[in-house]
Amino acid sequence: KLLISPVAKIPGPWLTKVSSLPLKYHEFIPGRRMYIHRLHQQYGPIVRLSPNEVSFASLEAIREIYASGGSGYNKTEFYDMFRQFGMKTMFSTLDKRTHSQRKRELADSYAMSNILREPHVSTIRERAEPFVLQGAALARSVDVYVFLHCYALDCVTHFMFHPGGLSSLNDAKNFQIMEEMTYHHSLQRNLLQYYLPKLAPYFPSWFKPRRAPKTNAYVQSITAQEHSDSHSLLGRLTQKESSLSHALIAAECKDHMAAGIDTTGDGLCFLMWELSQPDHLHGELCSATPDTPLDKLPYLEAVIKEGLRCAPPIPMSFPRYVPSGGRTIDGTFIPAGTIVSCQPYTLHRLDQDVFPDPDKFNPDRWMNSNGAIERNRLFFAFGTGGRGCTGRNLAMVEMKILLREVYSKYRTTVAADMTGCMDIDDQKNIFETKGSDLQVGVHGQGQLLVDVCEFML
Numbered sequence: 081k082l083l084i085s086p087v088a089k090i091p092g093p094w095l096t097k098v099s100s101l102p103l104k105y106h107e108f109i110p111g112r113r114m115y116i117h118r119l120h121q122q123y124g125p126i127v128r129l130s131p132n133e134v135s136f137a138s139l140e141a142i143r144e145i146y147a148s149g150g151s152g153y154n155k156t157e158f159y160d161m162f163r164q165f166g167m168k169t170m171f172s173t174l175d176k177r178t179h180s181q182r183k184r185e186l187a188d189s190y191a192m193s194n195i196l197r198e199p200h201v202s203t204i205r206e207r208a209e210p211f212v213l214q215g216a217a218l219a220r221s222v223d224v225y226v227f228l229h230c231y232a233l234d235c236v237t238h239f240m241f242h243p244g245g246l247s248s249l250n251d252a253k254n255f256q257i258m259e260e261m262t263y264h265h266s267l268q269r270n271l272l273q274y275y276l277p278k279l280a281p282y283f284p285s286w287f288k289p290r291r292a293p294k295t296n297a298y299v300q301s302i303t304a305q306e307h308s309d310s311h312s313l314l315g316r317l318t319q320k321e322s323s324l325s326h327a328l329i330a331a332e333c334k335d336h337m338a339a340g341i342d343t344t345g346d347g348l349c350f351l352m353w354e355l356s357q358p359d360h361l362h363g364e365l366c367s368a369t370p371d372t373p374l375d376k377l378p379y380l381e382a383v384i385k386e387g388l389r390c391a392p393p394i395p396m397s398f399p400r401y402v403p404s405g406g407r408t409i410d411g412t413f414i415p416a417g418t419i420v421s422c423q424p425y426t427l428h429r430l431d432q433d434v435f436p437d438p439d440k441f442n443p444d445r446w447m448n449s450n451g452a453i454e455r456n457r458l459f460f461a462f463g464t465g466g467r468g469c470t471g472r473n474l475a476m477v478e479m480k481i482l483l484r485e486v487y488s489k490y491r492t493t494v495a496a497d498m499t500g501c502m503d504i505d506d507q508k509n510i511f512e513t514k515g516s517d518l519q520v521g522v523h524g525q526g527q528l529l530v531d532v533c534e535f536m537l
């Protein structure tokens with residue numbers, strides 16, 4: 081039966097016609113992203129990953145899987161791993177109908193018009209300033225990777241709970257929350273539960289997903305209070321008498337917190353590393369002031385997009401189920417129930433007519449109007465369609481303000497004693513990079529030295 085299924089006719093290694101073991105093996109080692117990328121390089125834009133799973137790398141596939149009917153196909157049970165307080169959130173809801181109800185409650189807070197209003201912009205700037213001051217005040221190198229994750233946590237919690245957001249950059253207790261939420265290696269442990277749910281209760285504790293008691297206590301207590309700013313996420317939910325219970329609001333807020341730390345922190349870390357290379361800093365950023373309006377910095381937008389293209393913080397597949405009746409995706413019929421996906425890492429590299437020299441960090445490519453439509457359509461760092469990233473605008477504003485704050489005042493270089501490398505590591509955790517040492521200190525004439533050790537996605 082497997083050998084005559086339409087999936088068996090799709091290009092891919094022979095063993096994947098009859099077994100999902102090659103895929104699972106690469107998931108656990110962990111090397112799924114690069115395994116799939118190599119298969120696409122070998123077999124083209126449609127590749128069989130297992131008897132029931134196909135990966136795509138084309139614009140037609142993105143549109144069909146993620147945007148047909150608004151929000152594309154339903155998510156797979158993979159997303160069950162991302163429940164919060166045992167509850168399904170907007171991110172972990174599988175079916176489209178439940179998702180769109182939840183999204184109606186939450187998404188308007190993340191509109192650019194709300195993010196760009198006060199107090200949001202000021203509070204983001206107030207978080208960027210201590211980042212720079214702390215880096216500048218220390219004569220020796222400091223860990224910028226950690227600082228960037230603190231910055232992302234502080235920004236996202238202020239956006240949600242202002243004035244009750246965290247100050248992990250200068251408060252030791254808040255810093256523990258940042259540590260609890262970031263750069264741990266729990267995806268494999270979650271995957272074990274996903275693949276072997278019946279055995280999960282018998283796993284020893286070190287096989288179980290990591291716990292976050294300090295974060296849980298913070299989220300539960302802050303969401304129980306009623307004096308958040310009226311434009312904060314919590315304030316808006318309380319004001320409009322949302323149908324969400326307190327428990328669901330707490331679960332959503334914890335989820336958005338988790339979604340907004342490693343992603344933005346990792347993205348900024350990669351960008352600071354690139355901007356610390358000789359000649360990578362463009363004149364626009366050098367001549368900006370901390371007050372230059374963000375919409376007057378088009379090259380900064382190109383720099384950020386190029387960083388997210390080269391090293392998307394979530395680089396691997398976003399899996400979905402083909403609906404009943406089956407669908408034709410990029411010209412190939414795929415039966416109902418098959419798992420289909422695209423991964424940003426490959427979409428950002430495979431078509432070299434759209435992205436020539438794809439491994440090179442080259443923000444100029446985004447400034448060229450020729451081919452801009454194709455480039456933007458294949459840009460998949462935030463996903464696309466109704467289930468694309470809700471926090472995209474917030475993340476972009478956070479990244480722009482931080483980079484403007486740093487580079488309008490300082491130049492950064494990679495410190496001579498850097499010992500690690502910046503290779504992307506494969507999916508240790510969906511929102512995770514390993515704690516690494518991207519170190520910053522001021523040396524001499526207003527130089528912000530950046531020391532990057534071991535940056536891993």
Ligand code: HEM
Pocket residue numbers: 170171172183236335336337339340341343344347388392393394398399460461462463466467468469470471472474475
């Ligand atoms: C550079 C930063 C970020 C990147 C690259 C990013 C990327 C993504 C991607 C690719 C998805 C879709 C995943 C999938 O379909 O499996 C997603 C979903 C989501 N993101 Fe982000 N994200 C970022 C920052 C944020 C921030 C700051 C927040 C919130 C504060 C956030 C909240 C969410 C939520 C709630 C979803 C689920 C959306 C839904 O299912 O409707 N993200 N993000």
